[in-house]
Amino acid sequence: MLTYALGLGYRGEITEIRPGDPNATEKPFELEYDFTRPEFFDWSSKTGRLDLPLPSFHLPEADADKEQSSKPIEFGPPSDITYRLKLSLPPKYQTRLPVPITVTRDYAEYHSSYKLEGDSLIAERTLRVRQSEIPGGRAQDYLAFLNSTQADARQFVSVKTDLAVTPSFPDSMKLEELMKAAGAAEDNENYPLAEELLKRVLAKEPKHKLAHGRLGYVLLQQGKIDDATAALREQTKINPFDDSAYKVLAQVLWAQKKYDEAEAAFRKQIEVTPLDESAHGSLGRLLIDRRKYKEAVPELEQAISLDPDEAPGYEINLGQAYANLGQTSKAIEAFDRAIKLSHEPRTLNDVAYNLSVNNLQLDKAQQYAEEAVTGMATNLRDAKLEHLTTDDLDHVKSLAAYWDTLGWIHF
Known part of the structure; x- marks a missing residue:
């Protein structure tokens, strides 16, 4: 049954297949089955999205640029296919359903519907093909039809609950299943649950090749610094060539102000993985904190090459290093590159601050600081007191800091 499920593009198991009577040709053939997929959704999360596990309709591709005389678009014999899904949801979840659509042409029609019945979602998608082919000159018309069906297939169900849900994980779970569940909990920032699951892994296999490192990370996220340090040191003993443990350990040691050990751990990570995207940048920032500006420069330059997404921040750090080197x-030049790469309020503010504390281009510093304040104020324009989000609160905090930068420049 698993092979059948994979053939439909699923990652799970189909059981209890109930076929209709193939001899009853006067009515459509029906096939029912139960579908089970472990870890389909992390129900410990308060919000999330569910992609509906429905098979896809196989419709031909077409080229809108083909000339009128191009060959026909072939559908095959006329057909009528309906997929229905009944998905059981946990109680007390608020659900936002996809938008139903109907698209009708002379050669085919497509319908979808979505509704809730109690704690079950009922989804239905139907494709009726009336003609075996259409002229190639109708490609644009057909592509609009095709795009509508594909857009509907990409719709998802949003779920939300105000309750703290604690999932149940049976003792019989295998190590791989526990690790996957811990990963899902990490992705949803449910670090206490991830910690519990990783400790269960280590109870079963104390020398697991990955679990100590993962545990160190989730402990760090919870502020359990001493425990995180112990877990990460154990990881480096089990696997001295771990591809991330040293840099996480370095962050923990940095938080403990053990700067020499943190620097050594970053350098060890770079020795193990010379092209690590974040290790060079983190080491560069640590070296700036330690006023080792000359040593910071090559690390930050490598970080800019390795991690373009973080390049604006690294360029600002590089500018700090050069400014302190005179x-x-x-x-x-480094500050200018940062602005060219990102005109976000945070980048504008950080460049403005560093220009001002180094008494460089104060006119530009003022311009950037004013733009940062304006940009953050714009972000807060639509915030509502009755529906404040954590992003809104972060924006308020940032706006205060940006005003402080602007005040410092005027001072």
């Missing part, structure tokens, strides 16, 4: 022209 190389003002290189510092200004």
Whole structure:
């Protein structure tokens, strides 16, 4: 049955297959089955999205640029296919359903419907093909039809609950299943649950090749610094060539102000994984904190090459290093590159602050600081007191900091 499920594009198991009577040709053939997929959704999360596990309709591709005389678009014999899904949801979840659509042409029609019956979601999608082919000159018309069906297939169900849900994990779960569940909990920032699951892994296999490192990370996220340090040190003993444990350990040691050990751990990570995207940048920032500006420069330059997404921040750090080395022209060049890469309020503010504390281009510093304040104020324009989000609160905190930067420049 698993092979059948995979053939439909599922990752799970289909059981209890109930076929209709193939001899009853006067009515459509029906096939019912039960579908089970472990870890389909992390129900410990308060919010999330569910992609509906329905098979896809196989419709031909077409080229809108083909000339009128191109060959026909072939559908095959006329057909009528309906997929129905009944998905059981946990109680006390608020659900936002997909939008039903109907698209009708002379050659085919498509319908979808979505509704709730108690704690069950009922989804239905129907495709009726009336003609075996249409002229190639109707490609644009057909592509609009095809795009509508594909857009409907991409719709998902949003779920939300105000309750703290604690999932149940049986003792019989295998190590791989526990690790996957812990990963899902991490992704949803449910670090206490991830910690519990990883400790269960280690109870079964104390020398597990990955679990100590993962445990160290989730402990760090909870502020359990001493326990995180112990777990990460154990990980480096079990696997001295771990591809991430040293840099996480370095972050923990940095938080404990054990700067020499943190620097050594970052350098060990780079020795093990020379092209690590974040280790060079983190080491560069640590070296700036330690006023080792000359050593910070090559690390930050490598970080900019390795991790373009973080390049604006690294360019600002590079500018800091050059400014403290007295190389003002290189510092200004780095700050300018940061602005070109990102015009976000945070980048504008950080460049403005660093220009001002180094008494460089104060006119530009004021311009950037004013833009940062305006940009963050714009982000808060639509915030509502009755529906404040954590992002809104972060924006308020940032806005205060940006005003502080602007005030410092005027001072």
